[in-house]
Amino acid sequence: MPAAVDHVQLAAPPGSEDLLRAFYADALGMAEIPKPPALAARGGCWFAAGAVQLHLGVEPGFRPSRKAHLGLRVTGIEAYAARLEGHGTRVTWDDALPGHRRFHALDPVGNRLEFLEPLGGSGV
Template identity: 60%
Template sequence: MKLAALHHVQLAMPKGEEPAARSFYGELLGLAERAKPPVLAARGGAWFEAGPVRLHLGVEADFRPATKAHPALVVDGLRALAARLGEAGFPVVWDDDLPGFRRFYTADPFGNRIEMLEPDAVPG
């Protein structure tokens, strides 16, 4: 047995907050929303993806944000994304502790921690 791939990461969200999820993950981050299978759609939440990146948001009755556990998303144009998120009122906390990457942390509309990172340019 061996692991082949990571299919998706699921984050929790409060009930009825799908519009906020669409605004953040769809509009600000540029992920496309994907239809959930009907049996799962009845539970609420939303699924987003861009290429191999898949984020699922599921409704949790006793919701509490994940403030430590988080997905780390590799992006092109990290500084532009930081500016966009900051202008939209989301936190941008830069962190220089990961060699080879520029990165910052933000939070989605529900308080879930999200890491954004971009590899340092290769000298050349």
């Protein structure tokens, strides 16, 4: 049986690493982590925040999915949304998930991201 999610991988177009670094490190506040040398040659970049790891892999012919998305639980969602907006990212609030505040945004290559916080801020 699976014990935990080790990481999530999203695709990105070739040559987009600098855009991804600016978004995931600067706007989202994640730390870039080094890829193993054998994998670094493939391009892309990896990021982490606490136990969350996100891998962005290069995919020739990349087209972002309109529905599939990464969901990130955050604390202080209002401030986090303001942080993203301050970096030029459009935030779209959605109140359809009971018991949560949430919004969606797109990364610079069009990957859909969901940010959510349980009402009451329990984070669990």
